Amino acid sequence: MTFGPSYSFSLVRMYDQRWIDGEAPEALQYYCLYVFLLAVNGTVEAFLYSVATEEQLQRANALSFIFSTIYLCQNALLRQSAGAGVPSFSFMSCLPSGWTYLLLSGVITRISERKFLDPENFWPTFLIHFSIGLTCFCISSLVIYCRERTLINKIIGSHDHSD
Secondary structure: OOOHHHHHHHHHHHHOHHHHHOOHHHHHHHHHHHHHHHHHHHHHHHHHHHHOOHHHHHHHHHHHHHHHHHHHHHHHHHOOOOOOOOOOOOOHHHOOOOHHHHHHHHHHHHHHHHHOOOOOOHHHHHHHHHHHHHHHHHHHHHHHHHHOHHHHHHHHHOOOOOO
């Protein structure tokens, strides 16, 4: 999610130059967001299915259907109203401790794409853009590793058990 949108043009350009004039780079940017949201959804569902009983799962599925129906009806009714909104939920506590570095890396690589990447002079400018992204990736990875070392060690340690 952090680096995908900023490098979608470059990837499409390297794959086939004819596609950069169309909507392929923008479609790839949205696809990166879509894959991220699917990953979050899958993680939440996996957690739910790992800790819930059969009765709780059936209840959760029924409630999910009911709330989805309510949301769709509410959305259809309130779409015409100006300023109709729902209080937002803050996901700040759900994010990893290095999320600010990932966000900053995403902004930096996006700026890099717009300032340095020249479609007419692709390869030399791509190397600059790629170097900036690689630097951001290394810094973000190091920060996340240092701050999430305990969690990473627990995950690695969970594979050492014998069943």
